Amino acid sequence: MVAKDQQVERTHTLSLVEDDERRGHKRAYVLVSGQVCNPDEKQEKKVDCVILDLSASGAKVRFDEPLESDQINKITLAGSVDFEVEVAWTSGVVAGLRFLDTPDKVASVLAGILPDGCLDF
Numbered sequence: 026m027v028a029k030d031q032q033v034e035r036t037h038t039l040s041l042v043e044d045d046e047r048r049g050h051k052r053a054y055v056l057v058s059g060q061v062c063n064p065d066e067k068q069e070k071k072v073d074c075v076i077l078d079l080s081a082s083g084a085k086v087r088f089d090e091p092l093e094s095d096q097i098n099k100i101t102l103a104g105s106v107d108f109e110v111e112v113a114w115t116s117g118v119v120a121g122l123r124f125l126d127t128p129d130k131v132a133s134v135l136a137g138i139l140p141d142g143c144l145d146f
Contacts, residue, residue, distance in 0.1 A: 076102060
C-alpha cells in the first residue's frame, strides 16, 4: 500500500483477462491505487487498497489486511474517481466489488483506463 506521505497515483493497464466465462463484462488486469469507504456507526472509515482488475461492472481489490466488515459503500480510484459499490465476495485480503452504476456509465468514466475490448458489451 502507499503510505499517506507518499500519495503517488498509479494507473497501469496490464492486459485483458481471458477467463471471463462467469462475468457479464470483460475485465482487464490493472494496478490502480484506491481507497474504499466503510461506513462506521460514528464516521466513515477509509481503507487503502490496490485495484487488481476492472470491468464495467466491478473491481477486484487487495488490502493489507482482511476486511473487518463487508460494509463497503464507495471506492475511489487513483484518488479522483468515485463509484458506489457493494461487496460481491471476499477471500482473505482480496474482495470483489460490484459497481452500483450502470455498466454504460462506468465504461464512459473508465474509457481512459480500460482497453477497448472491455468497453464493448
